[in-house]
Amino acid sequence: MLNGIWLFLVLGSIVYGAWTGRLGEVTDALFESARGAVTLVIGLVGIMVFLLGVMRVAFDGGLREAIARVLAPLLRKLMPEVPADHPAMTAMVMNLTSNMAGLGNAATPFGLKSMAELDRLNRHPGSASDTMILFLVLNTASIAVLPPLGTIGVRLAAGSEHPEAIWAPTLIATIVSAVAALAAYYALRGLPYFRPGDVDGGAGERTTPVPDIDLASLAPSSAPREPASPLRRLVVWGIGLALLGGLVADVVRLSAEGTPGDVARALLQTWLFPLLIAGLLLIGIGGRVRAYESMIQGAREGLDVAARIVPYLVAILVAAGMFRASGALGIIVSWLDPLTSRMGVPAEVLPMALLRPLSGSGAFGLMSEILEAHGPDSFIGLLASTLQGSTETTFYVLALYLGAAGVRDGRYALIACLTGDVAGFVGAVVACHWFFG
Secondary structure, eight states, X not given: XXXXXXXXXXXXXXXXXXXXXXXXXXXXXXXXXXXXXXXXXXXXXXXXXXXXHHHHHHHHTTHHHHHHHHHHHHHHXXXXXXXXXXXXXXXXXXXXXXXXXXXXXXXXHHHHHHHHHHHHTOSSTTBOXXXXXXXXXXXXXXXXXXXXXXXXXXXXXXXXXXXXXXXXXXXXXXXXXXXXXXXXXXXXXXXXXXXXXXOTTSSOOOXXXXXXXXXXXXXXXXSOXXXXXHHHHHHHHHHHHHHHHHHHHHHHHHHTTSOHHHHHHHHHHHHHHHHHHHHHHHHXXXXXXOHHHHHHHHHHHHHHHHHHHHXXXXXXXXXXXXXXXXXXXXXXXXXXXXXXXXXXXXXXXXXXXXXXXXXXHHHHHHHHHHHHHHOTTSHHHHHHHHHHHHSOOHHHHHHHHHHHTTOOBXXXXXXXXXXXXXXXXXXXXXXXXXXXX
């Protein structure tokens, strides 16, 4: 799908530019967009390196295990048919923990393993079980507890004054998406039309290799870590109380100047991100982590992540820049704008919103192009940034994970997951209007 979209953008811009006499502008946009993509990546590297380094400090301090211990009992209640000691449960806990922490690359191997293990419990080979579908729903509508680091990095590289401002709207949008997707799951699973049945020939061939992961070593441990020294505890509590005092003082100041809604928005936009950084570092201190060394190790991983996305950014930014310069994008926007503007949705963000369920990297590139064209702190730029983190690459996730289990009949999985995508889009629009006007 992405192959066809990319070819349409490049070839369509050349053909349309030739007919409208704007071929020169298309050529100029090709070179300018390529230069802009590299400049954007250079600005992105710094923030990605720092933020993933700080995240590593907290993970080494026990954050991953803490999230896993919270998720494990919740998953047991949602999926009582999966034994608590089954390998599928451990794999799902690690997958969802990585997803909630924004570590999509780390989540994928655990997701593949989860589906393969769930298939062992499946009474209808070749047809997705309700448990499989629930796991897919939780994946595609994962709540973004931690900020979308890649999006924040691109916003900073594009010159945003408040690159972290989209974290709270993204969190709201993902909560809306998760609630809607879960509601669709419970509404659809009992319908006779979606009743599971054996697929002719049984389970299909696994189209995706299942990683060999030692799940026993990754199971959430109930054993407490070695406690921090009195000095470390004093540092953690001292900094925590100092931040709490500053927060209270800011609440008092803001309350005298605005309404409770204004105070809430201001606090979320101003305090949320600094508190996250401080909290992650304090977790590392409390977990007896050598923070600087751990940060450097995580920073190296951030550098690898930034390097991997360079080809995607260049490919999409150049194609989108050419399409915009040809005038074809302006024609499409002029057709859609009368309808979308009534719903409070700028037509400029629709191509990205439509591409998001198909390709995360493609949507990421389009978002970057939108930020460059309209500004990262414009309403269009803020909405595009929020949309990037509000939904998942649904079609990719379904194809990859169902393929790992050899499932050919996904039953109602696509409908439930797309319901979450649509709800996430609506949630992002409403949240952005509330936060940014």
